[in-house]
Structures are given as structure tokens and as C-alpha cells.
Amino acid sequence: MPRPWPTTEPTAAHRAAYADAKVASFWLDDLPPRDPHPPLAGTTDADLVIVGGGFTGLWAALHAKRDAPERDVVVLEADVVGGGASGRNGGFMVASLTHGLWNGLARFEDEMRTLERLAFENFEGIQRDLEAYNIDAEFELTGELGVMLEPHEAEGAEEEAALLRDYGHDVVVLDRDAMRAEVASPTYLGGVWDRNGGGLVHPAKLADGLRAAAVRAGVRIFEHEPATALSADRGAVTISTPGGAVRAARVLLATSAYPSLLSRLSHYVVPVYDYVLMTEPLSAAQKAAIGWNGRQGIGDGGNQFHYYRLTADDRILWGGYDAVYRRGGPVGAQYDDHDPTFAALSQHFFTTFPQLEGLGFTHRWGGAIDTCSRFSVFFGTAHGGRVAYATGYTGLGVAATRFGAQVGLDLLDGHETEATRLKYVRSRPVPFPPEPLRSGVIALTQRELARADRREGARGPWLRTLDRLGLGFDS
Known part of the structure; x- marks a missing residue:
């Protein structure tokens, strides 16, 4: 049928x-006007610099100050805070960390009891944070x-x-x-x-509420300030921008579907509109x-x-x-x-x-959605553990970003936790092939997915092969 x-x-x-x-996000259009945070002017030092002012970056900034109020935290945002995927999504706050139970069972079956428990704990933590930081995000x-x-x-x-x-x-x-x-x-x-x-949830109000709470906690935010390069020496990691640079002991990359300062991530994430x-x-x-x-x-x-x-x-x-x-x-x-x-x-x-x-x-x-082949956020570090990233949420990340932010901070701080010991955190998705093969594979996969829908969900040889390889495509 x-x-x-x-x-x-x-x-x-x-x-x-x-x-x-x-042609504009209703959520972003619905926010009251505010003065932008100033762009960076010159060079500054920080304990932690976060690249990306979306949900992951904002939760990370807020929790970094919660855990260590003396820590100097800087957020660099290329546009306005929440202007990317965090202000453009549907506002579905779903607890799952694995893009649904079935996807999680297919990839992390041995860990799913733990992952589901952590997901519910994170979901309850979001509600506590909304109350504690007085964020009216129209949560229902x-x-x-x-x-x-x-x-x-x-x-x-x-x-x-x-x-x-x-x-x-x-x-x-x-x-x-x-x-x-x-x-x-x-x-x-x-x-x-x-x-x-x-x-x-009203996603733009959530992002703006997190921004305001972070500012009250002492986080320094620079808007319209894209990060253009990352370099590391023995003393610090430096993030360069058009207006200057930030030298920091630790860096968290939270750029979602936008190009990362770590070129290796381009193999694992594709931006899907x-x-x-x-x-x-x-x-x-x-x-x-x-x-x-x-x-x-x-x-x-x-x-x-x-x-x-x-x-x-x-x-x-x-x-x-x-x-x-x-x-x-x-x-x-x-x-x-x-x-x-x-x-x-x-x-x-x-x-x-x-x-x-x-x-x-x-x-x-x-x-743009940061799609990866396992359909859920993945993590990693670089430069001797001084740089960490959380990316690849694949369209179900409004709630998961809080968890992703905390895991990213724990990786940077060297904290071993129940979450950081999981294969879910320690493993990466299967990479996508390079262009031009990437475009061909994605187009073929999309045709086969549509064909499966016309055949009562029956998956043909191509989709079954991708299933066996752990390679998928979704948004």
C-alpha cells in the first residue's frame, strides 16, 4: 500500500x-531585540574557550562556571548565539541520547540500559536547570x-x-x-x-536563556566572531579570529554542522539541510x-x-x-x-x-543538521587532550546537547566518569567516503530509503549492506 x-x-x-x-526561523524572529555581544578586539587569555554559541557550547559554558566559578570561560560565535541549528530546529525535547531506542540497540546494545538511564537523568537535569537559572523556554x-x-x-x-x-x-x-x-x-x-x-521547548528562548545565565555567571561571549584557525604549543591552544585571538589552556569545539577547526571531523560529519x-x-x-x-x-x-x-x-x-x-x-x-x-x-x-x-x-x-553515520553525538580529543569536541547529533540533539557538553568538559578536565568509560563515548562512527563518491553514495541511499517506504519498509540489498557496515544516513 x-x-x-x-x-x-x-x-x-x-x-x-x-x-x-x-524566510526566517520563527523562533529567532520571535525573540525580543537585544544588543549583540561585541566582537573580539585583540588578544585575550582564558582558561577555557568554546567555539560555537549553540546549545552544546552554552551548556558547556554554564556548567564549566558552575563546577569552577573561578574559571575564565570565553565563547566565540560566528553569528549570533543560537543562530544555527539551535535556533532553527523543531523544539522537540526528547530524552534519548542515541537517536531513539532502536538505533541505540543496533549500535550499543550492551550499554543501552545505562544509556537510557543517563538519558532520563539528563532530561530531569534540564528541567532542574531551567528552574535554577530562571529560563522561560516554554517547556511542555x-x-x-x-x-x-x-x-x-x-x-x-x-x-x-x-x-x-x-x-x-x-x-x-x-x-x-x-x-x-x-x-x-x-x-x-x-x-x-x-x-x-x-x-x-521554544529553542531560541532556550538558547537565549542559557546565554543570559552564562553571562550572569561571568562567561565572556563574543558574537560575529568566527574562529578561523587553531594552533597549539606547549603553553596553550590559540584560536585565531578576524578580530584577534584567544589563548586558552583548554578548547571545546561545538560547531555542529559548520566546518570544524579539526579537519579530521569532515570525514565523520556531513551537513544535511x-x-x-x-x-x-x-x-x-x-x-x-x-x-x-x-x-x-x-x-x-x-x-x-x-x-x-x-x-x-x-x-x-x-x-x-x-x-x-x-x-x-x-x-x-x-x-x-x-x-x-x-x-x-x-x-x-x-x-x-x-x-x-x-x-x-x-x-x-x-x-543544516550535523549528520553522522551512527545518528548520534560522538566525542574525541586532540592536541594531547587539550582540545575536545562533541558533534554529529543528527537532528535529535536538543536534550542530548546538555549531556554532550558535560562529557566534553569531563574529557578536557581528565575526569573519568560512568559516561566517559562507555563505548558510546570512546568510539567514533564509520566515516563517510570522500567526494565525489560521498554525493553518489548519499543520493543512492536516499533513493533506496524512499523505495523502502514504497515497499512497506522492506530494505533492499544496498540498505542491508549499509546496516551491516554500521553506515547510515538520516536527518
């Missing part, structure tokens, strides 16, 4: 729904809802739920009628609602037409999947499906607008919610 998405081209009405949308503890669109997905719902329960999740299985009573869509055949370890539409606020009648009183974050099944959620003012964020890789992996503002993907997203939105016909989109945007 084919998936419910039309095989015809999007109509003029589908394109008209987003034609006037602002809703759980996550996986919806089934094909019979074979619905048939596997009980098995999925049983596995989740075995790892401590509170799960409800919904049949077709119960699912449509929860959220009204003619495409739904069932659902699995994982009610703990999942929630929603993901795109999002945001609707205007729903009227009371429109909200009543779809229900969704539980306000869960939703993802549908399949390799090409959509994710969607309600905002605090009852807009619907609708994103995913396409994962766009461009040869060579460029990242830049010129790639934020991509009409073919927005047209497909609009078409699929109104297929899912035909009762919302006539609703318009106010924002459309794209952003």
Missing part, C-alpha cells in the same frame, strides 16, 4: 499557502507521539510499545479510532504515545477541528518522515521529509529557502489536515 502522500505535483494553492511567508512535558500511516506500521505498534516499556517508558498504544480522537487526521491508522522523556514551515495561529474553530488537546510532539513513520507540533500560541510547525545534501557540503544563508521542499511540505500538510484548508504559513526556513 503506498504512503498517503500524493504522487501529483503540488498545486498552485499549496504554493500560495507559503508564498508570502518570511507532553511526551512524544509516533503516528502510523501504513498497515504494517500499525501491526508493529504493540511490539514497539513492549520494547519501550522494557526500558522504562510509559507507553500507550492507540488504534485508528483512538488516534484520530486524539488528533484528527484521515491519514492515521494508529499511534504509540511515549508519555515520559519527551516534551516541547532540513526545512520547516510555520502556520499562522489557529482559530478556535480550527483548533477544535483537529483536537490535539494533549499537545504532543508528533512524528510519522517511514524513512522520509515529518515532524510537527503546536507552539504556545497554537501555530503548527511542520517540517522534515526531505533531507537535502549538496555536493561538497556547503552551509550558508543562501540555502535557507528551497521551494521544491516547501511545496512538498505544504502539500503533505493539507493531506494530513484537509480540514485546515485555507490556513497560511507565516515563516519558512531551512538549516
